[in-house]
Amino acid sequence: MEEIKIFCPATIANVSCGFDVLGLALDSVGDIMTVRKSTEEGIRITKISGQELPLETKKNVAGVAGLALLEKSGLKGGFEIEIDKKIKPGSGIGSSAASSAGAVWAMNELLGRPFSKLELVQFAMQGEQLASDVAHADNVAPALFGGFTLVRSYDPLDIVPIPTPDELFATVIHPQIEIKTSDSRKILKTNISLEKGIQQWGNLGGLIAGLFQSDYDLIGRSLEDHIIEPIRSILIPGFDQIKSGAINSGALGCGISGSGPSIFALSKGQDVAETVAQSMDKIYSDVGIPFDIHISKINTKGVKKIA
Amino acid sequence: MEEIKIFCPATIANVSCGFDVLGLALDSVGDIMTVRKSTEEGIRITKISGQELPLETKKNVAGVAGLALLEKSGLKGGFEIEIDKKIKPGSGIGSSAASSAGAVWAMNELLGRPFSKLELVQFAMQGEQLASDVAHADNVAPALFGGFTLVRSYDPLDIVPIPTPDELFATVIHPQIEIKTSDSRKILKTNISLEKGIQQWGNLGGLIAGLFQSDYDLIGRSLEDHIIEPIRSILIPGFDQIKSGAINSGALGCGISGSGPSIFALSKGQDVAETVAQSMDKIYSDVGIPFDIHISKINTKGVKKIA
CATH class of the missing domain: 3.30.230.10 (Ribosomal Protein S5; domain 2)
Known part of the structure; x- marks a missing residue:
């Protein structure tokens, strides 16, 4: 070859x-x-x-x-x-x-x-x-x-x-604003509370267990981040609305993709992932920032x- | 009944x-x-x-x-x-x-x-x-x-x-000294570095994955704690020797049980768990503190x- x-x-x-x-x-x-x-x-x-x-x-x-x-x-x-x-x-x-x-x-x-x-x-x-x-x-x-x-x-x-559970789909919205990875690193604190650390490793353990068992509810309950998301989401316009819209549309969870500005949601099944996309589309159309939306099975x- | x-x-x-x-x-x-x-x-x-x-x-x-x-x-x-x-x-x-x-x-x-x-x-x-x-x-x-x-x-x-992987055994040594749970909580810091937090949730994720897959090597690599153990182990006489003795005897990992003073090791197979027990016995006999040792399959x- x-x-x-x-x-x-x-x-x-x-x-x-x-x-x-x-x-x-x-x-x-x-x-x-x-x-x-x-x-x-x-x-x-x-x-x-x-x-x-x-x-x-x-x-x-x-x-x-x-x-x-x-x-x-x-x-x-x-x-x-x-x-x-x-x-x-x-x-x-x-x-x-x-x-x-x-x-x-x-x-x-x-x-x-x-x-x-x-x-x-x-x-x-x-x-x-x-x-x-x-x-x-x-x-x-x-x-x-x-x-x-x-x-x-x-x-x-x-x-x-x-x-990877078979029915897991991602919806990703990319608002066309620029956030440099280095900038989004800089705003993070170098220390976290032990209490939030414990929550985080409890959730990561739950997420890994949920993925192994195709337990979508457990995956959803575990998709939480009380450490990074509250800080970085400030850089992403409309993050809270996108997230609550996604959850209300049936997504298992929603968070920042990488260091942003894209936001991802995970859903059980393509239909839910599409409903989530519609919700994201509506919110960002109202906000008035140009965006792309992708719906994808996990590869x-x-x-x-x-x- | x-x-x-x-x-x-x-x-x-x-x-x-x-x-x-x-x-x-x-x-x-x-x-x-x-x-x-x-x-x-x-x-x-x-x-x-x-x-x-x-x-x-x-x-x-x-x-x-x-x-x-x-x-x-x-x-x-x-x-x-x-x-x-x-x-x-x-x-x-x-x-x-x-x-x-x-x-x-x-x-x-x-x-x-x-x-x-x-x-x-x-x-x-x-x-x-x-x-x-x-x-x-x-x-x-x-x-x-x-x-x-x-x-x-x-x-x-x-x-x-x-x-629980089938061949997993615990060896536990209980040095008969008193550490109050409340005291061993007090010496912990309320904040940790984000860097160590990331290590910890990486390891917990690895440990959960290792348990699901009966991957003993992964379990061993993941049995690390850079946050609590370095602080609490100071209260347990001979901890470092017990730990290195256990690892050298083939244990997958070794740490503090609960808030101590007991120390546990996890091993693949009863034979290794017994070798680990002998190593612990020898070290604590030399230290001169009374102790109990238990070897147990996971229940x-x-x-x-x-x-």
């Missing part, structure tokens, strides 16, 4: 009580990438459509992640990458992670899979480092593993795939070959 | 990263209680053997928990309770919880099970309130449900039973009828 065309899913990180540890992959939102082997050394980004992003390898997350893999592979030669960028940068649904994960997944396929998924996560994290100054794994891990993934630990890196495969 | 004789298991609360939310029940350590119906109103503690504890109903945790149930039941009449106390009060393996949970479980059986297990937990929590000034559920929940239980939330009370039934 000399060339591969892939789908790179959008992802939701910081799933409520799973701040910094739990992410999930979407099925119907993502980028398309074409990666081909080249006799020329290094990585070249030959084309980017859909968004304005740097073609220069070391300034592009796919380039940086790809270089990390290339260096470890010992390969003489390199790769060319084309990116059809459907996920808007800065939307909070893992735009940089999709490109980073996609690049290294595709290169690994073309090389005959010398690297494990865990190693691919580590390469892709280099792209995240470029994008947000932090080599976080909570978007690239679900992009590569699919479904829900828990980043149990960074040192050593320990990714735990968590099962249990991660990056995949499409040609 | 007019009378019932029951086994009330000892329990381990604060299972490492599961501080205040995760507990488990032991199989071979527990109290024996006999509870019988009486035409006389109220609860009478007619006999306590094994330990010196108050017979006065309102000063005895079994009495207080029993009264909470009795009041809700609308029963004319009452119960007599005999307790053969094998679990030492103050040992940190749920001595008060065993009596509280046992009393209400037995009464519920004698009344034809009008109450759910969740309601029994709520009654038993009244006994915990008497014992430690806090109506905590992390010992009474596993005592009543068996296995591992997660207290996801107190308001409303939400108990999530978690599956998946909770309180049970024995006659």
Whole structure:
């Protein structure tokens, strides 16, 4: 195989009580990438459509992640990458992670899979480092593993795939305002109360148990975040209305996707996810901010070959 | 049925990263209680053997928990309770919880099970309130449900039973020193760093996933607590040696049971649990503090009828 065309899913990180540890992959939102082997050394980004992003390898997350893999592979030669960028940068649904994960997944396929998924996560994290100054794994891990993934630990890196209940759907609204990941980090407090910490790990435990048992009620009860959401939601216009609208429309839970500004809701079944989307649409149409809405099943495969 | 004789298991609360939310029940350590119906109103503690504890109903945790149930039941009449106390009060393996949970479980059986297990937990929590000034559920929940239980939330009370891998054994050493639960609470800080909080919920998520999948390695990697253990372990002589001895003997993890002074280790298989016990025995024999050691399978039934 000399060339591969892939789908790179959008992802939701910081799933409520799973701040910094739990992410999930979407099925119907993502980028398309074409990666081909080249006799020329290094990585070249030959084309980017859909968004304005740097073609220069070391300034592009796919380039940086790809270089990390290339260096470890010992390969003489390199790769060319084309990116059809459907996920808007800065939307909070893992735009940089999709490109980073996609690049290294595709290169690994073309090389005959010398690297494990865990190693691919580590390469892709280099792209995240470029994008947000932090080599976080909570978007690239679900992009590569699919479904829900828990980043149990960074040192050593320990990714735990968590099962996905069949009827789980996500609704995501992306208000087109800009929040920088670095800014949304800065407003967080460095300390939290032990009491809220206990609530949070109780809820994360409940969420993991709910996902293992396809217990939608338990998933819903556990989708709470009393630590990050109250602070960051201030940056997102209409967050409280969107959230109460989603819950009233039957969503299991609703929270900030990544560091925002996108807001996600999880629902049991596509019908509920669509009702939730209508509710979000109405609220943001009234607010008057431009937005996109996505409805998606949870993607249990991660990056995949499409040609 | 007019009378019932029951086994009330000892329990381990604060299972490492599961501080205040995760507990488990032991199989071979527990109290024996006999509870019988009486035409006389109220609860009478007619006999306590094994330990010196108050017979006065309102000063005895079994009495207080029993009264909470009795009041809700609308029963004319009452119960007599005999307790053969094998679990030492103050040992940190749920001595008060065993009596509280046992009393209400037995009464519920004698009344034809009008109450759910969740309601029994709520009654038993009244006994915990008497014992430690806090109506905590992390010992009474596993005592009543068996296995591992997660207290996801107190308001409303939400108990999530978690599956127990077949080969999981606990080794518990009880150094006979006194640490009051209230004192061991006081030394905790009211704030923690967000960074350690994230580690903790990552580990709790990993532990829950490990228990669901019988993934012993993941259980072992997740049995970490960087928040409470470093503070409380100072009160327990030889804690660090016991812990490193247990890990070197093959234990998956080791931590403080409840608020101490008991120390628990979890192991895959009885052989390892016994090797861990030998290591603990040797270390404490050298330290020169009197101690008990228990080796137990995890009890998946909770309180049970024995006659």
